[in-house]
Amino acid sequence: MALCLNQHMLSPIIFVVSVLCLLANHSIAEELPRFKHHLKPQQQSLNFLVVGDWGRKGNYNQSFVAHQMGIVGENLNIDFVISTGDNFYDDGLVGVDDPAFYESFVDIYTAPSLQKIWYSVLGNHDYRGDVEAQLSPILRQKDSRWLCLRSFILDGGIVEFFFVDTTPFVEKYFTEPEDHTYDWRGVLPRESYVAELLKNVDSALKQSNAKWKIVVGHHTIKTAGHHGNTQELEELLLPILKSNNVEAYINGHDHCLEHIIDKESGTQFFTSGGGSKAWRGDIKPWNPEELKLYHDGQGFMSVQITNTIADFVFYDVFGKVLHTWTISKEHKAAE
Ligand SMILES: [Zn+2]
Numbered sequence: 612m613a614l615c616l617n618q619h620m621l622s623p624i625i626f627v628v629s630v631l632c633l634l635a636n637h638s639i640a641e642e643l644p645r646f647k648h649h650l651k652p653q654q655q656s657l658n659f660l661v662v663g664d665w666g667r668k669g670n671y672n673q674s675f676v677a678h679q680m681g682i683v684g685e686n687l688n689i690d691f692v693i694s695t696g697d698n699f700y701d702d703g704l705v706g707v708d709d710p711a712f713y714e715s716f717v718d719i720y721t722a723p724s725l726q727k728i729w730y731s732v733l734g735n736h737d738y739r740g741d742v743e744a745q746l747s748p749i750l751r752q753k754d755s756r757w758l759c760l761r762s763f764i765l766d767g768g769i770v771e772f773f774f775v776d777t778t779p780f781v782e783k784y785f786t787e788p789e790d791h792t793y794d795w796r797g798v799l800p801r802e803s804y805v806a807e808l809l810k811n812v813d814s815a816l817k818q819s820n821a822k823w824k825i826v827v828g829h830h831t832i833k834t835a836g837h838h839g840n841t842q843e844l845e846e847l848l849l850p851i852l853k854s855n856n857v858e859a860y861i862n863g864h865d866h867c868l869e870h871i872i873d874k875e876s877g878t879q880f881f882t883s884g885g886g887s888k889a890w891r892g893d894i895k896p897w898n899p900e901e902l903k904l905y906h907d908g909q910g911f912m913s914v915q916i917t918n919t920i921a922d923f924v925f926y927d928v929f930g931k932v933l934h935t936w937t938i939s940k941e942h943k944a945a946e
Contacts, residue, residue: 643773643811644763646730648690657769658687660725661912663695663829663863664734665886666715672909672928673887674719679930681722683913690767691727692720695863695883696734696778696829698759703740703794707749717754731759734829734863735778742794761797762808764815770916771821773812777828777862779804780843809847816855822918822940824857829864833873833880835897835905836865837890852878858921858938861912866890868906868925870936871897879938881923883912904934 650657660680667673684692699711720729737745744750745759761776778784779798784791798804816824830841832849841864852860853876863884871880891907909928914921919940925933 643815644760646758646763646765648728648765648767650690650768656915656917657767658689658913658915659691659693660684660687660689661693661695661861661881661883661914662886663882663884664697664866664888665694666697666699666711667887668711668714669719671888673715675928676886676909676911677719677725678722679926679928680720680911681724682930683911683926684722684724684727687913687915689724689727689913692725692729692756693772693827693861694729694731694759695827695861696732697736697863697884698731698734698745699740700736700887701739702791703737703742704744706741707744707747709740709744712750712753712757716757720756726756728758729756730763730765730772730774730827731757732774732827732829733759733761733776733778735781735784738778738784738793738795739791740794743796762812766821767916769821769918770823770825770921771819773815773824773826773857775812775826775828775848776808777830777841777844777848779808780847781830781841782843805847809851812848813851813855816851816857819855823916823921824855825859825861826852826857827861829862831862831864831880831882832860833871833901834862834865834869834882835871835895835902836867836869836882836884837893838865839895852876859923867893867908868904868910868912868927868933869902870904870923870925870934871901872903874898874901879923879936881912883910883925885910885928903936906933 750757763774765772832844859879861881866884866889868885869882889908913924921938923936
């Protein structure tokens, strides 16, 4: 009787667990979430700003960068903003009600031109807080601009963006966390998370018919800056970028503005991590033929893309243009 009772009790539990496992496996195998940005009628170019490493309650010149972003954003009539992560210092958000969301985002980027969607990825500092808070729709209710996911695709008509959650790639955050606590909910086991993500990014890139393909992540692949190249991304993500003819990889993490062109593949690497605190004088040697810009101060980047031309422009904290680069589909990598 006791056995019989246990079996009766266990059966529904086993079934529920089985279904949950199936659902979990199914969700892992699903494609990346996809968003579409609709161009206005007759719109010829997609225009956007890129800023990274910014949330410091206006300090370290964050407010000045925000002011200049507002001016450039208005001049270009931007479609949206991309955040390359490390959105809230030092340790992400403590929860959905953390006032830092207002103090570092809502009340800082107040210019009318910046009242557009902010497509955002997570940085390593964001993983040190309640990581699910930044992903929560509750933040979108507080400010409808905010859109942060771990990894996703944005179809911008002219260009397709592939946003990649790069923090779980970096082994030392798991093996040598030092005095930091990381919120790995939704990431473990790390190996299968990374493998599945790479598979999804690769297949999405292969399926893409977009004229331009841009990959966005927080961590560096190629940089002369403080952190150096992220070895795991060089080994695992870079071959996927190359085999799928990705024009550009855009990242933050190093607190600088930087442009590197890989001589072999022609792939462009843009670092826009100057949203607040910068690291003056922190630069490693790099082949000057590849390194087109290294600015060890605050600032941001704008991008304008048509069917045939992509213009990348870097601005410093005063709004001064530091560097421009044009890629033409007919004449690739022409300045
Ligand atoms: Zn970082």
